[in-house]
Amino acid sequence: MKWDExxxxxxxxxxxxxxxxxxxxxxxxxGLTYFKKWGYLWREWLTTVDHKRIGIMYIISxxxxxxxxxxxxxxxxxxxxxxxxxxxxxxxxxxxxxxxxVIMILFxxxxxxxxxxNVVVPLQIGARDVAFPRLNAVSxxxxxxxxxxxxxxxxxxxxxxxxxxxxxxxxxxxFSPTVGNNYxxxxxxIAGIGTLMTGVNFIATILKMRAKGMTLMKMPMxxxxxxxxxxxxxxxxxxLTVALALMMFDRLFGSQFFTMANGGMDMLWANLFWVWGxxxxxxxxxxxxxxxxxxISTFSRKNLYGYKSMVWSMVVISLLSFxxxxxxxxxxxxxxxxNGVFSVTTMAIAIPxxxxxxxxxxxxxxxxxxxxxxxxxSLAFIPIFTIGxxxxxxxxxxxxxxxxxxxxxLVAHFHYVLIPGTVFAVIAxxxxxxxxxxxxxxxxxxxxxxxxxxxxxxxxxxxxxFFLGLKGMTRRMYTYSESTGFGPLNLLASIGSxxxxxxxxxxxxxxxxxxxxxxxxxxxxPWNARTLEWSTHSPVPEYNFAIEPTVKGLxxxxxxxxxxxxxxxxxxxxxxxxxxxxxxxILGIIFFFxxxxxxxxxxxxxxxxxxxxxxxxxxxxxxxxxxxxxPVKEILETEARLGGEQA
Amino acid sequence: MKKLxxxxxxxxxxxxxxxxxxALSVVFFDLSVAAGMSILLVSAVIQMGVQLILFMHIGEDGxxxxxxxxxxxxxxxxxxxxxxTLFTMIWGYQ
Amino acid sequence: MKLDHxxxxxxxxxxxxxxxxxxxxxxxxxxxxxxxxFAVYLTLWNRTGSGPSGHExxxxxxxxxxxxxxxxxxxxxxxxxxxxxxxxKKPAMVFFFITLLLGAVFxxxxxxxxxxxxxxxxxxxxxxxxxxxxVLLGTHGAHVTLGLLWGIGLMIQxxxxxxxxxxxxxxxxxxxYWHFLDVVWIFIFSFVYLKGLM
Numbered sequence: 001m002k003w004d005e006x007x008x009x010x011x012x013x014x015x016x017x018x019x020x021x022x023x024x025x026x027x028x029x030x031g032l033t034y035f036k037k038w039g040y041l042w043r044e045w046l047t048t049v050d051h052k053r054i055g056i057m058y059i060i061s062x063x064x065x066x067x068x069x070x071x072x073x074x075x076x077x078x079x080x081x082x083x084x085x086x087x088x089x090x091x092x093x094x095x096x097x098x099x100x101x102v103i104m105i106l107f108x109x110x111x112x113x114x115x116x117x118n119v120v121v122p123l124q125i126g127a128r129d130v131a132f133p134r135l136n137a138v139s140x141x142x143x144x145x146x147x148x149x150x151x152x153x154x155x156x157x158x159x160x161x162x163x164x165x166x167x168x169x170x171x172x173x174x175f176s177p178t179v180g181n182n183y184x185x186x187x188x189x190i191a192g193i194g195t196l197m198t199g200v201n202f203i204a205t206i207l208k209m210r211a212k213g214m215t216l217m218k219m220p221m222x223x224x225x226x227x228x229x230x231x232x233x234x235x236x237x238x239x240l241t242v243a244l245a246l247m248m249f250d251r252l253f254g255s256q257f258f259t260m261a262n263g264g265m266d267m268l269w270a271n272l273f274w275v276w277g278x279x280x281x282x283x284x285x286x287x288x289x290x291x292x293x294x295x296i297s298t299f300s301r302k303n304l305y306g307y308k309s310m311v312w313s314m315v316v317i318s319l320l321s322f323x324x325x326x327x328x329x330x331x332x333x334x335x336x337x338x339n340g341v342f343s344v345t346t347m348a349i350a351i352p353x354x355x356x357x358x359x360x361x362x363x364x365x366x367x368x369x370x371x372x373x374x375x376x377x378s379l380a381f382i383p384i385f386t387i388g389x390x391x392x393x394x395x396x397x398x399x400x401x402x403x404x405x406x407x408x409x410l411v412a413h414f415h416y417v418l419i420p421g422t423v424f425a426v427i428a429x430x431x432x433x434x435x436x437x438x439x440x441x442x443x444x445x446x447x448x449x450x451x452x453x454x455x456x457x458x459x460x461x462x463x464x465x466f467f468l469g470l471k472g473m474t475r476r477m478y479t480y481s482e483s484t485g486f487g488p489l490n491l492l493a494s495i496g497s498x499x500x501x502x503x504x505x506x507x508x509x510x511x512x513x514x515x516x517x518x519x520x521x522x523x524x525x526p527w528n529a530r531t532l533e534w535s536t537h538s539p540v541p542e543y544n545f546a547i548e549p550t551v552k553g554l555x556x557x558x559x560x561x562x563x564x565x566x567x568x569x570x571x572x573x574x575x576x577x578x579x580x581x582x583x584x585x586i587l588g589i590i591f592f593f594x595x596x597x598x599x600x601x602x603x604x605x606x607x608x609x610x611x612x613x614x615x616x617x618x619x620x621x622x623x624x625x626x627x628x629x630x631p632v633k634e635i636l637e638t639e640a641r642l643g644g645e646q647a
Numbered sequence: 648m649k650k651l652x653x654x655x656x657x658x659x660x661x662x663x664x665x666x667x668x669x670a671l672s673v674v675f676f677d678l679s680v681a682a683g684m685s686i687l688l689v690s691a692v693i694q695m696g697v698q699l700i701l702f703m704h705i706g707e708d709g710x711x712x713x714x715x716x717x718x719x720x721x722x723x724x725x726x727x728x729x730x731x732t733l734f735t736m737i738w739g740y741q
Numbered sequence: 742m743k744l745d746h747x748x749x750x751x752x753x754x755x756x757x758x759x760x761x762x763x764x765x766x767x768x769x770x771x772x773x774x775x776x777x778x779f780a781v782y783l784t785l786w787n788r789t790g791s792g793p794s795g796h797e798x799x800x801x802x803x804x805x806x807x808x809x810x811x812x813x814x815x816x817x818x819x820x821x822x823x824x825x826x827x828x829x830k831k832p833a834m835v836f837f838f839i840t841l842l843l844g845a846v847f848x849x850x851x852x853x854x855x856x857x858x859x860x861x862x863x864x865x866x867x868x869x870x871x872x873x874x875x876v877l878l879g880t881h882g883a884h885v886t887l888g889l890l891w892g893i894g895l896m897i898q899x900x901x902x903x904x905x906x907x908x909x910x911x912x913x914x915x916x917x918y919w920h921f922l923d924v925v926w927i928f929i930f931s932f933v934y935l936k937g938l939m
Binding site: 650651652653656659660663664667670671673674678680683684687688690691694695698699701702703705708709710713714717718720721722724725726728729731732733736737 | 748752758761762765766768769770772773775776777779780781783784801805808809812813815816818819820823824827829832916917920921923924927928930931932935936938939
Binding site: 131132196199200201203204207208209234235236237238239241242243245246249250253254255256257259261262263264265268272275614618621622624 | 755758759760762763766767769770771773774777778780781784785788789790791792865866867868869870871872873875876890891894895898907911
């Protein structure tokens with residue numbers, strides 16, 4: 001292989017990206033050395049097993065990936081703003097919509113949600129950490145290795161270009177000979193293993209480590225949503241693992257799963273992809289439902305309406321989510337029976353989802369609603385998500401789907417579901433739980449300004465796409481002629497996307513400004529909230545709770561504030577905590593190189609890296625690490641420093 | 648001897664050998680496809696039960712209910728994947 | 742550390758009982774993983790292209806050996822846990838050793854089977870049926886291989902430390918894994934080989 005095949009060449013934008021990557025990396029290295037922060041970075045972050053810090057690292061990665069995916073989106077909108085625009089050529093456009101999709105779903109939405117899970121769930125159930133802290137760090141570093149591997153593809157070797165769904169036969173070696181889709185199959189695989197481990201970890205945490213008295217039906221709604229989400233992760237991700245492995249076999253070892261000859265079945269890929277892919281949609285949306293439930297209840301000053309129906313509707317959604325996948329390829333050409341069955345199951349999902357929407361509305365009814373930034377996002381979510389849901393029911397009708405299958409109508413639909421459903425939710429959750437992590441609130445006035453920019457621009461960007469789709473504009477076309485008449489609405493959408501970008505810049509500025517100037521919160525409960533996480537200090541000490549809480553009912557902190565029972569009984573004892581470890585980080589690096597060598601079919605280095613992974617497993621197996629104990633004296637000092645007696 | 652080879656384990660082992668031989672019969676007798684598949688399915692499912700309950704002690708864990716739910720959910724998704732794929736990719740074309 | 746002495750050694754600390762629980766969850770994921778491979782195999786099993794069909798290449802002899810060996814190893818790993826729970830280290834080690842030995846025999850027979858297939862021209866690249874066959878069997882075989890490495894590491898640890906909270910817990914989890922591989926094999930035996938030869 002020659003150097004000019006190894007690096008992507010011939011694109012001024014890519015050269016710019018290469019230069020900026022080198023400059024940014026150098027700046028980070030020099031900065032760390034100059035400020036003598038290497039030790040701090042290693043001790044406090046790279047080796048940490050603390051769920052709060054891992055959560056923060058997930059969220060920072062997600063924000064970085066939001067930037068990357070957002071730049072992709074802006075480039076696409078710039079290209080489509082005018083008919084016959086020449087900003088991007090067809091190949092470059094293909095690469096950009098592919099990476100936009102993969103990054104936004106797998107490396108932005110997923111880690112953001114997993115980050116919030118990490119931060120919040122142990123606190124909400126009154127635990128001191130997750131069930132397997134070391135495994136949690138492994139999950140993060142595998143996700144991070146996968147994300148970085150996927151991201152370097154655009155400067156080294158070329159990005160995948162067959163869409164985020166990577167349908168065969170297009171994604172096969174025959175039609176996509178570059179290494180792009182090798183990156184796809186291997187980078188997502190590595191990150192996916194990390195996600196699967198997260199699923200195991202949080203199910204075990206929630207089922208085995210709740211505070212005394214917290215029965216399943218007394219868990220906060222966000223914790224419930226995370227439990228259900230992790231169940232879906234646990235049973236959906238293995239399907240992706242297999243699908244990606246088969247893709248890798250087809251591309252690297254010449255097997256015939258999805259090929260066009262020798263009995264291969266190209267649509268089998270689409271089938272497997274969506275057996276995972278549809279549950280995946282619920283993986284990113286159910287935690288969002290949980291976040292909204294917490295926020296709406298807190299800022300309506302009422303307990304959640306219809307708690308049990310909320311739980312049961314999530315259980316039903318989780319089961320149904322495994323029964324609808326074929327609606328993603330109604331036009332494949334299978335019979336009426338298949339399309340009929342999947343049409344019915346798909347529409348059935350609207351029922352439990354509708355139950356939830358009404359529950360939120362009834363929670364607000366006669367509540368004393370407080371219009372904080374997180375609450376604004378929650379309020380905006382309800383109507384916008386409903387538009388997404390209703391257009392989803394339209395798409396669910398198989399016979400009608402033939403009209404708008406793979407048009408911009410579909411693109412508009414899933415952005416109307418995923419942006420209010422996931423992005424608004426993680427932003428709302430970020431504003432809501434931020435003071436718990438850092439001890440101050442993000443500025444409300446700036447937050448609301450960003451909110452209005454985002455909400456209005458979102459609709460300006462995506463609403464026109466419904467009409468473009470109905471007029472016949474298909475998705476993934478990189479240009480169109482003026483005579484199609486697609487021009488004006490596309491221009492409007494592109495203007496909207498600039499507004500969205502401004503909104504996100506305002507949001508980032510809000511974070512920066514608040515770090516410097518926002519007043520500190522010393523109460524630990526800035527929102528007058530209801531669940532256990534607000535009953536400890538902000539920022540949270542590493543052991544979370546000096547005394548393990550005892551819970552009697554729903555919204556325990558609210559009840560105790562109203563003069564109910566005491567949350568913290570007993571006296572402070574030594575606390576057992578896990579030790580930090582560098583192994584997960586090293587394992588992540590080895591996996592990164594293993595993946596990289598596999599992408600380029602460099603077998604000898606790949607085998608060496610593979611042996612490295614096995615060695616790391618053996619090292620862990622032979623290790624005897626039983627953690628450490630924090631002495632009472634140290635706990636008392638920490639408690640005093642963070643603001644006196646607890647509760 | 649009884650200490651090292653408890654009756655329960657020995658019985659389970661013999662039972663699993665017998666079940667394998669029963670399954671093997673489909674090769675040597677000229678059975679219809681439906682009959683053959685039924686024999687295979689029934690003997691495989693019983694084998695699975697023997698392993699889960701006798702050898703893996705699923706019933707003695709403190710979180711028995713969660714474990715049974717876990718296995719049931721996994722089997723639900725597994726069966727949906729197998730039969731749903733066959734339904735979508737093969738049977739649905741006829 | 743809080744210990745509940747009414748429980749078997751491997752469950753005794755909270756951490757250990759969480760680990761067993763977590764491993765069960767992981768096995769749930771493994772069930773789905775193998776189900777997906779079966780879904781692929783059952784979809785592609787008669788799409789043989791220009792290559793041979795299962796009926797032409799499967800031989801009942803080696804398959805019966807593999808089945809017998811793996812069933813027996815599942816029995817001996819059960820006996821290993823049984824001895825462990827009675828604190829009998831020596832017989833436990835013998836049973837563990839026999840288990841791993843049988844695992845190695847299984848793997849040897851499977852590799853020989855693969856070599857035979859390849860010599861007959863039935864390679865991974867030949868047809869969709871053969872691709873799905875090799876990947877299904879290979880995934881199971883890779884699990885067995887990993888199990889062997891894991892088992893050897895574990896034997897060394899038990900040899901050094903005896904049955905402690907750590908090693909008892911690891912042993913029990915290993916036994917779950919090994920029984921699970923046996924269950925998967927039963928399904929391969931039934932729905933790949935016997936169905937193919939039917």
